[in-house]
Amino acid sequence: MKELTVPATVGELDHVQEFVENELEAQGIPMKIQMQISIAVEEIYINIARYAYHPQIGQATVRCAVGGDPLQVTIQFLDSGKPFDPLAKLDADTTLSAEERDIGGLGILMVKRSMDDVVYEYRDGCNILTLKKSI
Template sequence: MKELTVLAKTDNLDEIIQFVDNELESAECSMKIQMQVQLAVEEIFVNIANYAYTPEEGTATISVDRTEDGALLRIVFKDNGTPYDPLAKDDPDITLNAKDRSIGGLGIFITKKSMDNISYEYKDGQNVLTLEKRIVG
């Protein structure tokens, strides 16, 4: 498992994306999968950076690993910020016109649709959000 801890600031997004991209490239993932994973990683990290510690600052730890057979990529985000389960909110009604929808939730909705599995738990004083994506087969 590879792990990176950074200050939870949007300025560090490029470093996070590159960290995850290195694993995707070593797995020779398709461009479609790379784009889906990058979008999900950006959404989760930006949410942590913007909301987890406001107005204070804190860190986010991102770990990346693959199952033994290499077919499944797992990305885990951990932070010590305010407990928040982004999966608890109802999905936006995408059948409505954009101006008729309430603000927020679309990024998490897209993340849920593009990943094979996403889970959240609050454990040992940390938000732990896990993304899983089948990258082979």
């Protein structure tokens, strides 16, 4: 797995996106799947940047691997910020109007629906969120 470690700030989003996009393009991943992954990467990374270390700034590591048979993309996000399992919260109720819905939860719901597998673990003081997408 190739990896990139950056300060967990919103300003680093472009570097994170470029890192992942370069890996996907190098492996010839179809554009439709690249776009799905790009949206998921943005959602997860921005949440880390905004909340993991708030009000301080820590580090975020993004790992990317493409391989296997059938071909699969694996993206991992690692941070040593506050323990947080984004999968533990109930999915946002999209049948309610925006005014009736609780704030938050739509981004992770979108990630869960666009990826084939999303797994969270907290290990050795580190949040690890793994996204997988089969090609």
